[in-house]
Amino acid sequence: MENIGILFANHPHRPPDPSLIATCVAACYECGSLLVACSDACLAEPRVAELVCCIRTSLDCADVCLATARVVSRLTEPSPMLLEVQLTACAEACRVCSEECDSYAAMFEHCRICAKACRACEQTCRALLHGASLT
Incomplete structure (x- = not known):
């Protein structure tokens, strides 16, 4: 994911802190991917019925993380309100899922x-919310 940081640093609408945005996007993509794989692993466990809530929560969180990565990656004419809501939703989804x-x-x-990845993603979303301009 290092290329995303390079791209952001060279984007015509370069953000004030491209590394903070790149870190958030990378964490969201990694978390989302790990959650999908973990859900699949849970489905393979012998007592899968006991893991239904975990699987559902993980898949829901994965969707939020992946959507957040895509929304945050778009640097041209962002809506600060939409970014704030999306990052807040992702942080909360990751908290619940962890x-x-x-x-x-x-x-x-x-x-x-996955719990560890969710905590890391939550932290990067909150860092972007509180540490950088979203426009």
């Missing part, structure tokens, strides 16, 4: 990995 995944982390390594 708690759900944490409840299975002792049993399943894939859930531990």
